[in-house]
Amino acid sequence: MSVLSEQLKEKIKSYLPRYPSKQAVTLPALHLVQDELRCVPLEAIREIADLLDLSPAEVHDTMSFYGFFRDEKHPLGKTRLWVCRSLACMLRGGEEVLGEICHKLQVTPGGTSADGKITVEFAECIGACEGAPCVLLNDAARMNVTLDKVDDLLNELRQ
Amino acid sequence: MAEFEPVLLRRIGKPNSAALETYRADGGYRALEKALNSMQPVDVVNTVKNSGLRGRGGAGFPTGLKWTFLPKDHPGPIYLCVNADESEPCTFNNRVLMEQDPHQVLEGIILSSYAIRARTAYLYIRYEYGPATRAMQKAIDEAYASNLLGQNILGKDFHLDVFIHRGAGAYICGEETGLIESLEGKRAWPRIKPPFPAVEGAFRKPTIVNNIETMACVTHILDRGLEWFRSLGVPPDPNNPRDAGSFGPKLYNLSGHVNRPGTYEAPMGITVRELIDKYGGGVWQGRKAKGAIPGGISMGVITEAEFDMPLDFNGPGKVGCLGLGTGAVTVFDETTSIVDVLANICRFFAHESCGQCTPCREGTGWMDKIADRIKHGQGRREDLDILAEVGNRIGIMPGTTICGLADGAGWPVKLAVKKFRAEFEAFIRDGKKSTVKSLALVH
Numbered sequence: 001m002s003v004l005s006e007q008l009k010e011k012i013k014s015y016l017p018r019y020p021s022k023q024a025v026t027l028p029a030l031h032l033v034q035d036e037l038r039c040v041p042l043e044a045i046r047e048i049a050d051l052l053d054l055s056p057a058e059v060h061d062t063m064s065f066y067g068f069f070r071d072e073k074h075p076l077g078k079t080r081l082w083v084c085r086s087l088a089c090m091l092r093g094g095e096e097v098l099g100e101i102c103h104k105l106q107v108t109p110g111g112t113s114a115d116g117k118i119t120v121e122f123a124e125c126i127g128a129c130e131g132a133p134c135v136l137l138n139d140a141a142r143m144n145v146t147l148d149k150v151d152d153l154l155n156e157l158r159q
Numbered sequence: 160m161a162e163f164e165p166v167l168l169r170r171i172g173k174p175n176s177a178a179l180e181t182y183r184a185d186g187g188y189r190a191l192e193k194a195l196n197s198m199q200p201v202d203v204v205n206t207v208k209n210s211g212l213r214g215r216g217g218a219g220f221p222t223g224l225k226w227t228f229l230p231k232d233h234p235g236p237i238y239l240c241v242n243a244d245e246s247e248p249c250t251f252n253n254r255v256l257m258e259q260d261p262h263q264v265l266e267g268i269i270l271s272s273y274a275i276r277a278r279t280a281y282l283y284i285r286y287e288y289g290p291a292t293r294a295m296q297k298a299i300d301e302a303y304a305s306n307l308l309g310q311n312i313l314g315k316d317f318h319l320d321v322f323i324h325r326g327a328g329a330y331i332c333g334e335e336t337g338l339i340e341s342l343e344g345k346r347a348w349p350r351i352k353p354p355f356p357a358v359e360g361a362f363r364k365p366t367i368v369n370n371i372e373t374m375a376c377v378t379h380i381l382d383r384g385l386e387w388f389r390s391l392g393v394p395p396d397p398n399n400p401r402d403a404g405s406f407g408p409k410l411y412n413l414s415g416h417v418n419r420p421g422t423y424e425a426p427m428g429i430t431v432r433e434l435i436d437k438y439g440g441g442v443w444q445g446r447k448a449k450g451a452i453p454g455g456i457s458m459g460v461i462t463e464a465e466f467d468m469p470l471d472f473n474g475p476g477k478v479g480c481l482g483l484g485t486g487a488v489t490v491f492d493e494t495t496s497i498v499d500v501l502a503n504i505c506r507f508f509a510h511e512s513c514g515q516c517t518p519c520r521e522g523t524g525w526m527d528k529i530a531d532r533i534k535h536g537q538g539r540r541e542d543l544d545i546l547a548e549v550g551n552r553i554g555i556m557p558g559t560t561i562c563g564l565a566d567g568a569g570w571p572v573k574l575a576v577k578k579f580r581a582e583f584e585a586f587i588r589d590g591k592k593s594t595v596k597s598l599a600l601v602h
Contacts (some may be wrong), residue, residue, distance in 0.1 A: 018322045020236070026344030031286075031325060042529035052344075063424050065346035065512050065513075066327035072281065082287075086248040087456055088414035095595050124330065124507055126287045129414035129489070130421045137418045139289025 003043045008036060012051055017143035022052040026062050030069055039075035077112040077119040079157050085122045088129035093146060097133050098122055100150050150156050162202050163391075165424040166408050167375050168411070171259045177294050177349040179301040182262040188307060190382035191266055192497040194273060195315045203274035210385035216242055216333070216370030217455065217484050218563075221403050222377070226275050227331075228357035238366040239272050239280040239448055240342065240356075241374060243295075244326050244333040246285055247455035248507060250485040252410035252422045253371035259325040260278075260375075261298035265321070267374030272561065275367050281321065283338050285326040296323055330511035334562045335368035337513065348515045349562035364372045372410055380407075392427030393471045402598035405471035405483075413439045415489040416448070428474070432466040434488055442498045450579070454484025457506050459568025459574040467513055479577070481570045498534050498586050500597050501572065505530040508568035519565035522553035526572055534595075538587035543580065547573045 004012075012029045019025060040063060042091045050058040053127050063069045070076055085099040098109070103122055105113040112119040128134040131143020135153070145153060166415045170176045182188070192205055208223025224399050230236060237409055241264075242318035245253040254265055273281050284292045302308040310318050322544070329347050331337040336350035339361045360366025388407045395404035405427040411434055414420045418440030425434070431451060435441065442448045450462045459480035461468065468474045472483050491500055509527035514520045525550050529542050553559055554566030576583060585591075 018320075020364075021343060023344035024342060024362075025326060027325065027341065030327070041310060058442075062344055064344055066329055068327040068329075085503075086507055087452065087500065088249045088420075090414045090499070090503050091489070091491055092596065093496065099596055121286070123328075125246065125250075127245055127251040127254050127285070129249050129251055129412065129487075131413060132420070136287055139286060141287070141290075 002020075002047060003037070003041050003073045004033065004038075008032060008053060009047070012048070013135045013136060021059070023054055025052055026054070026059055030059075030063055034069055034076070035077075038054050038077075039072050041072040074110070075112075078117045080119045080121060080136075082123035082126060082134070083109075083156065084124075084126045084128075084134050084136070085114040086125035089132040089134060092132040094133035097118070097135070097145060098148055099152065100147055104150065104154055115158065118154070162480055163408075163424075163426055164494070167256065167372070167410055168422065168424045170263070170526075171255060175491075177260050177261055177298065179262055179298070179440050179525070182260070184529070186382070188266055190378055191269055191273075191307070192254060192313060194270055194381055195313050195317060198234045200276055201249060202596045203270060206385050207271075207274065207380055210379060210380045210388040211378050211404050212373065212388065213403060213405070213472060214370055215225040215372035215409070217247065217457075217482070219405075219483055220453050222369060222373055225357060225369075226367060227235050227270075227277055228355065229365055229367065229590065230358065232437075233276075233365055235276065236279060236364050236447070237277045238276055238361045238364055239275060239277040240335075240338060240361055240366055240368045241268055241280060241282045241371060242333060242335065242338055242368055243282060243284040243288070243291070243371045244338060245288070245371070245485075246330040246333050246511075247487065248487040249414050249452060249487040250412050250455050251341060251414075252412050252486070252601055254288055255321070255422045256371055256410075257288065258294050258482075258597055259295045260290075260303075261270065262297070262496045263375050263378055265302055265307075265353055266412065267377040268321060269302075269312070269319060270377050271369060271374060273317055273369070277319065277367070279317055279359070280321045281342055282321060283332065283342060284323055285332070286328055288374070290300070291304065292325060293325060299323070307551075329513070331513040331564060334564065337562065338368060339366065346513075348513055349564075356361045370469045373423070376407055379447045379493050393469065393473075396473065398415070399473075402473060405473065406509075409470070409486050410468065411438075412487040414483065416443045416492040416495070417441065417490050419444050429473040430469050430474075431461065431488055435490060436471065439490070442490060442492055444492070445496065448490050449495055450500075452487070452489040452571070453478075453480050453569075454482065455487045456489070456507065456571055457564075458484035459570045460484055462600060466485050479574055481566065496586070496591075496593060497575060497582050498530070498591075499593050502593070503536040503569075504529075504575075505569050508564070512564060516562075517559040518553045518559040518563070519568065521566060522549045525549055526568070530572075533583070533587060534593040536590050536592035540584070540587060541584055542587070543576050547576045
């Protein structure tokens with residue numbers, strides 16, 4: 001049985017006219033699939049490969065290069081919370097914020113909280129250094145998340 | 160310089176600054192109309208070339224000159240790839256531009272595409288910039304609806320499509336051939352050059368890769384004229400025939416231990432000290448600075464005594480740094496241990512090395528391990544020399560790697576060891592341990 005809905009397949013196909021090669025749709029397709037399924041299952045890799053006239057190995061090769069995509073054994077929680085650990089954030093307490101969040105949720109970076117609401121990741125610079133320490137909620141930055149704001153943030157994400 | 164009026168940032172913070180109507184009300188797309196009505200593509204190329212604009216992405220290559228590397232009379236297609244993969248740590252000016260004034264960037268993209276005869280432009284934005292991606296997409300949609308994109312733009316025989324391509328969190332995608340590989344749907348392994356992208360780039364066609372801030376500069380050069388651009392910044396050094404000068408305004412990113420971190424615009428050549436004191440409100444908590452990163456972490460490290468260095472394309476080189484980079488200054492105060500700074504930098508590059516070239520993959524990994532053991536009080540005296548040696552030997556300049564990532568990884572390490580050697584030696588000798596609480600992370 002197909003893991004990609006017809007609608008999702010149509011969405012992927014709608015990217016084809018943008019590029020002179022089908023392979024270029026690999027990243028957009030992976031994004032679309034992970035946005036909807038919270039991971040990219042093995043079967044989805046096969047189906048993407050079919051749509052783009054590639055071998056599944058080629059899709060997997062690209063996918064595995066970017067640490068961004070998750071396989072079916074490691075699906076994302078509802079919110080992906082990236083905590084920046086690069087220099088500007090470290091200087092203002094980013095490492096401690098990451099440690100505190102992991103401790104509060106009882107996970108290591110990459111893990112998902114038991115209620116499935118929050119997946120914690122460490123991030124290399126997310127480009128919001130004027131608001132260090134900062135975090136990324138899925139793809140939008142939240143600035144000035146100091147240690148004292150961790151509880152409020154986690155409560156908000158647990159809603 | 161106190162009277163300098165921001166140009167690139169002049170609309171930032173105004174109400175509804177991202178909308179087409181406010182952009183037009185402020186004189187937007189005037190330059191595009193002028194160019195399409197009265198200039199041939201080659202005139203646009205020459206204007207940009209003669210303005211002395213150098214790429215704002217890090218390497219500072221003259222933009223107009225890059226455009227002239229395209230093969231003449233190529234039947235096409237020619238592609239423009241706009242590099243918005245801004246991943247250099249402590250750099251965020253492109254994000255500010257895209258989020259708050261996307262049409263300024265888009266006008267530059269349209270102008271540049273006209274100049275290089277591109278009919279398709281890809282805007283490669285890192286995934287982490289969600290709001291910027293959406294702001295740019297909205298601007299693109301507005302432009303299509305107003306005949307600024309699509310077929311017969313403004314009634315002329317000029318067609319252009321702009322597509323956003325989202326990255327997936329890899330630093331190496333900011334390297335121009337890594338970006339192209341990623342765009343093509345492959346792992347972002349940089350290509351061996353030559354051929355340079357201008358000859359054979361995306362989809363094996365001639366391609367120009369330019370930075371977002373560079374695009375915004377193109378808009379203003381066409382609008383205000385190249386004399387305006389050349390009136391700002393630092394002219395070429397007469398004693399150095401290879402110097403192309405540092406003209407124009409520049410966006411500087413200030414972060415770390417300062418009172419007011421942010422993106423500030425100043426003419427090229429402002430000193431680090433001026434930037435910190437005048438714009439950043441000085442070092443935080445009444446402390447003194449110990450040093451700073453002058454242009455994104457891959458450019459090196461400077462000490463407080465070197466803060467009078469001008470931030471133009473030549474200044475950082477005079478104190479041993481790799482270059483101006485992205486103009487991102489990160490200040491660390493006197494209470495910060497240089498060991499923590501170094502360990503953070505090493506960890507970044509070990510994580511972000513793409514793994515294609517062995518010297519970089521292994522070298523960054525070893526520098527990370529060594530810096531980490533120093534941080535945990537297990538440093539050895541010979542470690543400093545090993546770090547400096549690795550830093551010296553990896554990279555495109557010593558000829559051991561394909562791209563410049565490894566140069567950027569080695570540079571801050573060897574400079575930190577050289578400039579702060581006494582502090583490292585004391586740290587190792589006394590068996591100190593870092594006070595930064597961090598997790599034992601698996602890379």
